[in-house]
Amino acid sequence: MSDHRNQLRIYLAAPLFNDMERSFNARLAALLEPFSDVFLPQRDGKLMRDLVRQGMALESARQLVFEADIDALKRxxxxxxxxxxxxxxxxxxxxxxxxxxxxxxxxxxxxxxxxLLPSGDNPMILAGCHEMFGSVVALVDYLRNDDAWMRSTG
Known part of the structure; x- marks a missing residue:
């Protein structure tokens, strides 16, 4: 397979508020990184918890986290x-x-x-996603397939 790492840049949006969530996110990022550049906010961005512990004011920490993530989403x-x-x-x-x-x-x-809803997740979320996957394996297979993601950027 040709190297498309510079073309496929993934922002991994995921909850990151406990050890289990952060571990899942890190494992998912590791599965995606052989064929893409992955921005994982808990690793590559800023975490409010850490910034505040280091002495930054809460409002400043919020703004810094927001700006770092917005910049990554743009890229x-x-x-x-x-x-x-x-x-x-x-x-x-x-x-x-x-x-x-x-x-x-x-x-x-x-x-x-x-x-929460009997009809499933909020339609703004479901319709907001171009593709949906029920397993990590299916997601990774899709993104690993050059044709699939190249069509999606087109």
Whole structure:
């Protein structure tokens, strides 16, 4: 396979508020990195928790996190959004909406069948994603296939 790392740039939008979420995100990023550049906010961006612990004022930390993530969203070609849980994480929902406004290709990953609404997740989230996958394997296979992601950027 040819090297498309410079063309496929993924922003991995996912909740990152506990060890389990951060571990899942890191494993998913590791699966995507052999064929793409991945921006993982918990690793490549700023975390409010860390900034505040280092003595930064809360409002300054919020603004710095926001600006770092917005900049990364502007530079990506694709957003992979982890949608697991009874409701979609608020930050992930925002990242999908912002990415769509920038005409980025959004991909949802929902490996969890829990949903708050009987009809499933909010239609703004589901319709906001160009593609949806129910497993990490299916998502990775899709993105690893040159033709699939090249069509999505086209």
């Amino acid at each position: 990506c070609s694709h957003v992979v959004a982890v949608l697991d849980g009874r409701t979609v994480d608020e930050g992930v929902a925002f990242e999908i909406g912002y990415a769509r406004a920038l005409n980025k290709f959004c991909i949802g990953l929902k490996t969890d069948d829990r949903a």
